[in-house]
Amino acid sequence: MAKLKTKIPDWIKKDVSLEQSNTFRIKTKTSYLAIVSNKKQLIKSLQWAKANSLPFFILGNGSNVLFAGKKYPGLIIRIRNNRIRKIDSQTIIVPAGIMLELLLGKFIKMEYQELEWVAGIPGTLGGAVYGNAGAFGNEMSQIVKKVKTINTETYKEKTYLSKDCQFKYRNSIFKKNKEIIWAVEIFIKKGKREKIIEQARENRNYKTQRGLFKYPSAGSVFKNIYAKEVAEKYRKQAKIQGGKISAGWFIDQCGLKGTKIGGAMISDFHANIIINFNQATAKNILDLISFCKEKVFKKFKIKLQEEVIVIHY
Numbered sequence: 499m500a501k502l503k504t505k506i507p508d509w510i511k512k513d514v515s516l517e518q519s520n521t522f523r524i525k526t527k528t529s530y531l532a533i534v535s536n537k538k539q540l541i542k543s544l545q546w547a548k549a550n551s552l553p554f555f556i557l558g559n560g561s562n563v564l565f566a567g568k569k570y571p572g573l574i575i576r577i578r579n580n581r582i583r584k585i586d587s588q589t590i591i592v593p594a595g596i597m598l599e600l601l602l603g604k605f606i607k608m609e610y611q612e613l614e615w616v617a618g619i620p621g622t623l624g625g626a627v628y629g630n631a632g633a634f635g636n637e638m639s640q641i642v643k644k645v646k647t648i649n650t651e652t653y654k655e656k657t658y659l660s661k662d663c664q665f666k667y668r669n670s671i672f673k674k675n676k677e678i679i680w681a682v683e684i685f686i687k688k689g690k691r692e693k694i695i696e697q698a699r700e701n702r703n704y705k706t707q708r709g710l711f712k713y714p715s716a717g718s719v720f721k722n723i724y725a726k727e728v729a730e731k732y733r734k735q736a737k738i739q740g741g742k743i744s745a746g747w748f749i750d751q752c753g754l755k756g757t758k759i760g761g762a763m764i765s766d767f768h769a770n771i772i773i774n775f776n777q778a779t780a781k782n783i784l785d786l787i788s789f790c791k792e793k794v795f796k797k798f799k800i801k802l803q804e805e806v807i808v809i810h811y
């Protein structure tokens with residue numbers, strides 16, 4: 499490791515395992531890890547990485563990433579902040595580092611509805627806005643009013659109106675620019691507490707019953723396919739939801755459920771989920787990803803696209 503030019507801030511730790519920082523539970527390490535809870539720490543961390551010519555990566559809860567290397571050669575920055583502020587009767591401002599389930603808990607306490615669909619999604623708000631996460635026909639874009647960011651080069655703050663976030667299916671402008679999502683203004687709507695709890699429970703139970711929490715995974719590996727891109731004969735056989743066909747349907751049609759490479763397996767409960775059933779390596783998972791892509795392309799002439807973000811180092 500090259501000699502550092504500036505002193506390590508005390509919130510940055512050296513040589514840290516990332517096994518508990520990714521839901522695939524891949525055993526990998528990072529040279530440096532910063533857990534930041536305020537803007538000053540975030541900007542100082544970015545400046546420190548720059549001063550020492552180190553790459554950096556912003557991590558939420560690591561539930562949509564695959565770390566594909568032995569040791570990240572730079573600084574992983576995790577944002578952890580939970581304090582929400584009410585602006586008016588229609589809006590609250592929420593820090594990006596809050597876990598979605600914790601936010602849902604706060605919504606239930608305050609009797610706000612329309613976040614029940616995040617039950618069982620083990621990510622942060624920042625990660626969910628970045629990828630426009632969604633479930634049960636809902637997605638982040640529907641509740642976001644504004645996104646407040648910090649630029650990773652100029653450290654300047656900026657506010658994006660929802661219409662400028664370029665939200666699309668599992669996509670947003672933040673996948674392209676150099677902004678860190680710091681806080682999000684969310685629309686709120688009063689509801690009945692019992693109803694909200696019941697709906698959240700139902701959504702979580704659905705995922706539990708499908709076996710989603712039994713083994714380490716990162717949820718869906720591939721993006722679903724727009725039905726219009728699919729040959730008509732398959733469109734007739736597959737279930738179309740919101741104009742899309744589940745990527746899992748194509749993988750399942752190739753008979754790949756249960757296929758194993760090393761400790762990784764295409765789950766037998768959902769073909770779009772790869773699980774770490776026994777000490778899988780990132781390579782095991784990457785090999786299964788390639789295998790799925792190859793088989794689906796051969797049979798359907800469709801190019802599967804990863805939803806999971808692969809970080810090579």
Ligand SMILES: Cc1cc2nc3c(=O)[nH]c(=O)nc-3n(C[C@H](O)[C@H](O)[C@H](O)COP(=O)(O)OP(=O)(O)OC[C@H]3O[C@@H](n4cnc5c(N)ncnc54)[C@H](O)[C@@H]3O)c2cc1C
Binds near residue numbers: 594595677
């Ligand atoms: C059991 C399980 C169930 C899941 N169910 C769903 C589901 O129903 N729907 C769904 O959409 N997803 C689902 N996922 C995937 C995942 O939980 C979501 O995509 C989640 O929103 C990712 O958030 P995260 O904080 O873990 O992001 P991470 O995985 O940490 O990061 C993902 C990307 O976001 C970027 N990022 C994170 N925070 C910020 C920030 N503050 N500013 C800028 N960039 C940032 C990272 O750099 C990275 O590129 C599931 C995953 C699991 C394991």
